[in-house]
Amino acid sequence: MPIEGSAGTLDIENATLRSNAIAVLANLVTGNDRVREGGAPALEVYGDPSNGGNEARLELVSNTAAVSSSAFTRLTSNAGVFSIETGTNASDNGTITFGGFANERLRIGSDGNVGIGTTSPDYPLDVKKSAGDIEIRIEPGSDAQGNESGIRFDATFEATADNGPRRAADLRVGYNGGAWGTEYMSFRVGTGGQNDVQALTTERMRIKGNGNVGIGTTNPSKTLDIGFADYGYPGIRFTHTDPNGIDRLSSGYEGFFTGIEAVIERYADKNVRYSGSNVPEVTHRINLGYSDSYLDSNGFYPEFHEMHFEVMNKVNQGDSTATLDRIMTLRGNGNVGIGVTNPVKRLHTKGETVIGTAGDNYQNELGSLYFVRGATRGGNGFGDRHHYIATRTNGQTGGNYVSNRMSFYIDDGTSTDGTSHIKTMELNGLGNVIVAGSVSASGQTLTSDDRIKYNEQSVSNALTLINQLVPQKYEKISKVPASAEGVWIPTDEEWENVKEDYTYGDEFGFIAQDVRAVPELAFLVHGEESRTDTKTSTPEEYSNLTTEEQATYTPSYVYDSNVITQAEYSNLNPEEQGLYSTQYTKQIETQTPLALNYQGLFVVAIGAIKELKAKNDALEARIMALESA
DSSP, X not given: OOEEEETTEEEEOSOOOGGGOSEEEOOOOTTOOOOOSSSOOSEEEOOOGGGTOSOEEEEEEOOOSSXXXXXXXXXEEETTEEEEEEEESSOOOOOEEEEOSSOEEEEEOTTSOEEESOSSOOSSEEEOOSSXXXXXXXXXXXXXXXXXXXXXXXXXXXXXXXXXXXXXEEEEEEESSSSTTOEEEEEEEOOGGGGGSSSOOOEEEEEETTSOEEEXXXXXXXXXXXXXXXXXXXXXXXXXXXXXXXXXXXXXGGGSOTTXXXXXXXXXXXXXXXXSSSSOOEEEEEEEEEOSOBSSTTSOSBSOEEEEEEEESOOSTTOTTOOEEEEEEEETTSOEEESOSSOOSSEEETTSEEEEOSOTTSTTOSEEEEEEESSOOTTSSSOSEEEEEEEEOOOXXXXXXXXXXXXXXXXXXXXXXXXXXXEEEEEETTSOEEESSOOOOSSOOOOOOGGGOOSOOOOTTHHHHHHTOOOEEEEEEOSOOTTOOSSOSOOHHHHHHHGGGSOEEEEEEOOHHXXXXXXXXXXXXXXXXXXXXEEEEOHHHHHTSOHHHHTTOEEEEEETTEEEOHHHHHTSOHHHHTTOEEEXXXXXXXXXXXXXXXXXXHHHHHHHHHHHHHHHHHHHHHHHHHHHO
């Protein structure tokens, strides 16, 4: 075996040794002279179990001086584990590199950072490409359907004793179907003990291949689609980066829209511009902040919290007169202004139209539309005269629609603050029109086309029907009191003593109950003699009632449009209960006047006249026959 040494080089070549290896360096002790099976290597290094272990170790020593060196690289094999160690006797801060003779491909720095494509890695894994974009590929371990690729993130607990990193979140990608276009990226975060298991399943956000982003939903159908479970408190929050908030302006606040804490804006498309520049302008904006009015002269206390909706008032390209105008204001007290910046009612428009709810002289109607004109009267914010249309629905089933109604009220001019009205007309759910007073019409017509009539029958007993009716002259209440509730219609016995409390007049007509008693004519009577109303009182109104009156009410709880009972409220936790407000309701059976279709009676009267004429003609013919005889 030729072995030559010169200039620090060990030259082993053309050796003939057992197993045909070029060289075998080993401590040839008993049991340690076995050659590795499966082919002869060029170099074999064996450990020495008799001197401390089974590790086979090869050390490469760097020594350029005429003294002993402590810097070396050690290659060790133990039970199938191959280790590379580099450094000195005192530390292991050496650097390991991998690559070809011309270019280094990978480096493990003395600080443990790993660099791919860089000789100075600054991070635990630092990847760099010499030119152009860079990609790192992660792919599933098999071609089976439904496999994902992902990255797992672990962390330790904060401000508490910890026993090591735990799974905190995952970033995963995959396909939601069997074709292109179903790609997605899923962001998942642990909850409870889930972050200690291998398969983290709590997805929080997903980005689909079409650009849609879903939070709380795995199938977003919009650019941003937010879903949530049937519990919890979902929402979007705008807040300051400073937890203490921002300082308000202490002077000159009149010229600033101060307190706008969050803004949502929509920019115009690239071919829609208004100033002539190439920069798209804001065409829609939602401001979340405060009112223009303040409670003191320093501007520290805004009067209301508000949302302002602004929209560009022109759509023509290059229109330099276009401005971003505030078209709607939502105020913290529930008022909405359209075209006005200081709404004084639930819905306040620039056209002096206000919509309100129960209260304000609406007599428990559930919605009112006010028509206003003139100057303010009585300090109530309304014009000199105002009229309103009140609507309500009782929500009942089973055909009792008479309580669903629309009532028309006219200011009678008797009050100084616009609070006295006459109920002039009512439309109910049965299609009936009830008018307080007389009706004047010119050229009134009703549809009577044969093409829309079916099962026509002649009225053969009209005279008999008319004979069952009793024409009467009577005094009739012509104005239903605005306070009409429960039993309010006087009896015949009571009338003479209370008639001066009502608006009434003389009239010819029939009694609706009498007409209803004739089976063939009963359908001409409309309405019911009473309706069920629901009266709602606030806690303050309820507290002013007597004990007997309070006993007629039932408490309920309201949050937005959700109404729950006392039992349901008691099952909520304190936080949920705090969302609800208390109200008190009771059911009232209120008398309602019946209505009579006089036009139908007119038709029957025509039939009776024709029957009389036929009888008269027969009598005349008989008389003529007798006279001729």
